[in-house]
Amino acid sequence: MLLALDIGNTNITVGVFQGEKLCATWRLSSDPHRMADEYAVLLMNLLPRSGIEFSAISDVALCSSVPQLVLTFEELSQRYFGIKPLVVGTGIKTGVRVLYDDPRAVGADRVTDAVAAFRTYGGPVIIVDCGTATVLDAVTREGEYLGGAIAPGIQVAVDALVSHTSMLRRIELVRPKHAIGRNTVNSMQSGIIYGYVGLIEGLIARFKQELDGEAKVVATGGLAGIIADASEAIDFVDPDLTLQGLRFVYEMNPDRGTAAAL
Numbered sequence: 001m002l003l004a005l006d007i008g009n010t011n012i013t014v015g016v017f018q019g020e021k022l023c024a025t026w027r028l029s030s031d032p033h034r035m036a037d038e039y040a041v042l043l044m045n046l047l048p049r050s051g052i053e054f055s056a057i058s059d060v061a062l063c064s065s066v067p068q069l070v071l072t073f074e075e076l077s078q079r080y081f082g083i084k085p086l087v088v089g090t091g092i093k094t095g096v097r098v099l100y101d102d103p104r105a106v107g108a109d110r111v112t113d114a115v116a117a118f119r120t121y122g123g124p125v126i127i128v129d130c131g132t133a134t135v136l137d138a139v140t141r142e143g144e145y146l147g148g149a150i151a152p153g154i155q156v157a158v159d160a161l162v163s164h165t166s167m168l169r170r171i172e173l174v175r176p177k178h179a180i181g182r183n184t185v186n187s188m189q190s191g192i193i194y195g196y197v198g199l200i201e202g203l204i205a206r207f208k209q210e211l212d213g214e215a216k217v218v219a220t221g222g223l224a225g226i227i228a229d230a231s232e233a234i235d236f237v238d239p240d241l242t243l244q245g246l247r248f249v250y251e252m253n254p255d256r257g258t259a260a261a262l
Contacts, residue, residue: 003043003057003081004246005073006109007064009132010155011222014043015243016052022240024050027222032068036076043076060085061250063108063242086250088112093252095119097144109242110137111145116245117218118143121236124211128200128234130221132156136203138211149203154196154223161188173223175230193230201233 001023006013012028026046028039047054060077062085064070070087077085086092088108096114100106109129117125118139129135130153137148152160154173162170171188179194181187208215219227219234220241228234238244 001052001056002059002061002247002250003077004243004250005060005062005064005085006112006242006246007062007066007069007073008109009065011131012069013243014046015240015246016047016050016057017243017247020247022243024052025240025243030066030069032066032072034072036072036079039072040076040080043080054080057081057083059083059250061088061246062086063088063112063246065107065109086253088246088249092249094249095143095252096139097142099144100147106145110135110148112242112245112249113137113220114139114145114245115248116238116241119248120238120241120244121216121218124215126204126207126211126215126217127241128204128217128219128221128224128227130154130219130223130227134196134200136200136207138207138215140211149207151199154192154226157196158192161192173226175226193226197227197231200227201231204233 002017004015008030010030012030014026016023028042044054060081060083062073074085077083090104094111094115096111098106113127114137117127123139123141123143125139127137132153134151134153138146140146162168171185175193176186176189179190181190204217216235217233218236218238220238224237228237
C-alpha cells in the first residue's frame, strides 16, 4: 500500500492507496518542531482505525512546502517502514513540462496538483487551491504547467483582520444569505467569502483569456467547498487532488522510493 503525504504550512493531508483506490485520508497539523517519532505514533493510531495494518505500508510518496518536515518524514519513513520515500522535486519524472521562468522555484505541491488535474480532467485546466495561500495554477491543453497566481489564504486574511482590529472577533466561515450584512458577523462573512469569490472569479476570467478562452476549473484545499458553494466558476471540487497527483507521480517513478532503511 502507498502512503501519500501532502505536507503544507498549516495541515498535512495523509492518504493510503491500495492500487488506484484511496482507502483512507486524514488531516494532521503541520508542526516543524514535532519529531518523527511523534508523527509515527499518530499514524500507528490512525491506520488501524481504518482497518489498515501499519506493516501493510510498502511505499511512501510526499510533496511539501515545509523543508523541515521533509526531513522529519524521510526519517519516519526509513525508521518505521524501512523505505526511502519518493519526494517530489528536481529529478523526479512528473510528465508535466514546467514553463515557469525558474522551474525549480515552483512548489512541489503545485506541480503535483498539475499532474493530477491534467491526468484527471484534461487540459487546459485551472487549479484553485484554497489553503494557507490561495493559489491558482494554469495547465495548457498539452499538459504544460504555465504558472499562476498567489494570494493570501482565506484563513490568513481572517487572522490578519482579527489581530489588527479592536472590535472584530473570529467568526464561522460560512456563506451568508446576503452580500449586504446587517450585523458585524454577516458583514465579515460577506467580505471574506464573497470577497474571495470575487478575487478568484476575476483571476479565473483573466486566466481563461490567456488560455484562449476555454479551461476547466477544479478547486482543492481545505476551504474549496466554501468557495465552490458561492461561485459558478468552479467546475469540479476535488479535495484529494494532491494525493492523487502523488500516486500518479509515484507510478511514473517506480524505483525512486524503495531503498532500505538506514
